[in-house]
Amino acid sequence: MFKQVYKYWWGQLLGWSAYFLINVFFSFTLKKPNLQTAMIYLIIFVLCGILSTHLFRALLNKLRGWGSFSSEKQLVLYLVLVLSTSVVLYFVYNLVLDYLVGNPPRSKNFLQNLLDRGYVSCFAVSFIWWAIYFIGHYVDRNRISQVDRLKLEATVRELELKTIKAQLNPHFIFNALNSIRALVDENPQRARTAITELSNILRSSMATEKMETVSLESELNIVKDYLALEHIRFEERLQVRYEIDPDTLGLQVPPMMLQTLVENAIKHGISRVVSGGTVFIASRLNNMEHEIMIENTGQLVEKNVLNGHGFGLQSTRQRLSILFGNRATFDIRNKDEATVEARVVMPLL
Incomplete structure (x- = not known):
C-alpha cells in the first residue's frame, strides 16, 4: 500500500x-x-x-x-x-x-x-x-x-511433490516390513539388524522430506542402507556393483528417486530369478547432463512395468517432470535377454 x-x-x-x-x-x-x-x-x-x-x-x-x-x-x-x-x-x-x-x-x-x-x-x-x-x-x-x-505454480509443484513423497514412504515401508517379517522366525538376530537398517533409511528420508532435491551422495547413503537390508534376505543371491563418478556426488537429484529405482530392480528383477543376480548402479557426467543408470538381472514381463507405468516408475517420471520439465528423461527397457536397464538423464542445476 x-x-x-x-x-x-x-x-x-x-x-x-x-x-x-x-x-x-x-x-x-x-x-x-x-x-x-x-x-x-x-x-x-x-x-x-x-x-x-x-x-x-x-x-x-x-x-x-x-x-x-x-x-x-x-x-x-x-x-x-x-x-x-x-x-x-x-x-x-x-x-x-x-x-x-x-x-x-x-x-x-x-x-x-x-x-x-x-x-x-x-x-x-x-x-x-x-x-x-x-x-x-x-x-x-x-x-x-x-x-x-x-507463486501458484510453485505451490502446486510443492503440493505435487509432497503428495508423491507421501505415497512413496508408506510404499517403501510396506515392502521393507515384509522383508523383515520373513526373517523374524527364521533368524531373529538378522531381523534385529534389518530393523536397524530400516531405521537408518527412515531417518535419512525424514531429513529430506521438505527438500525438492538432495545430493547424490545423500541418496546413495540411503540406497546402501536399503541394499544392506535386502542383502540380509537374499544373501549371496544379491550382488551389488557401483560405478560412481566422484564429480557427480554433489549433484542434486529428487529425494528417494534412486532408492525407488533400486527397489524396483530388486522387486521385479532379482527376487524373480532363482539364482539371484546383480544390481549395477552408475552415475556419470555426459556433456552438460547428469546420467544415472541402474542395471539389474531379470526381464520386464509385466505390461505395466514394461511400459514404465508401475507405481515407482510413474512417480519417478512425475517428479522429473515437475522439477525439470522436458529437460529430463527417464527410460526403462530390456537391455538384453538377461538384463534390465533404467536410465535417468537430468540437466545440471
Whole structure:
C-alpha cells in the first residue's frame, strides 16, 4: 500500500515537473513577451493540475474493483475521468487566476472563451495524465498477476511433490516390513539388524522430506542402507556393483528417486530369478547432463512395468517432470535377454 502511494507521488512530481520544464523551455525559445507573468500562470496551472488529478484519483480509488472492469467499461470510465478532470481543472485554474492576478474579460462567444481561457490545455493534460495512469495500472496488474501465477505454480509443484513423497514412504515401508517379517522366525538376530537398517533409511528420508532435491551422495547413503537390508534376505543371491563418478556426488537429484529405482530392480528383477543376480548402479557426467543408470538381472514381463507405468516408475517420471520439465528423461527397457536397464538423464542445476 505505502509502496503504491510512494510511487504515485513520485509520478506526480516527475510528471508535472517535466510539463513545467517543457513549457519553460518553449517560453524561452519562442521569446514570449511578459515571461514573468507566463511563469506565474504556469505555476498556478501546475498546482491546479496536481489538485484536480489527485481529487479524481481519490474518487477513483473509492470505486472498488474498477481494474477488473471490461475493456468497454474501462474506456467509458477513462473518458468520464478525462472530461471531469479537465472541466474541474479549467474552472479551478481560472478561478484562481481571477482571484490572484485578474484574468482577461470573458468573451461572449462560449467556444472562443474556452479557447482563450485554456480549456484545450486542460483537456490535453487530463487526457495524457489519465492515459499514463491507466497504462501504469495495467502494467502493475499484469506484473502482479504474473507473480501470483508463478507463486501458484510453485505451490502446486510443492503440493505435487509432497503428495508423491507421501505415497512413496508408506510404499517403501510396506515392502521393507515384509522383508523383515520373513526373517523374524527364521533368524531373529538378522531381523534385529534389518530393523536397524530400516531405521537408518527412515531417518535419512525424514531429513529430506521438505527438500525438492538432495545430493547424490545423500541418496546413495540411503540406497546402501536399503541394499544392506535386502542383502540380509537374499544373501549371496544379491550382488551389488557401483560405478560412481566422484564429480557427480554433489549433484542434486529428487529425494528417494534412486532408492525407488533400486527397489524396483530388486522387486521385479532379482527376487524373480532363482539364482539371484546383480544390481549395477552408475552415475556419470555426459556433456552438460547428469546420467544415472541402474542395471539389474531379470526381464520386464509385466505390461505395466514394461511400459514404465508401475507405481515407482510413474512417480519417478512425475517428479522429473515437475522439477525439470522436458529437460529430463527417464527410460526403462530390456537391455538384453538377461538384463534390465533404467536410465535417468537430468540437466545440471
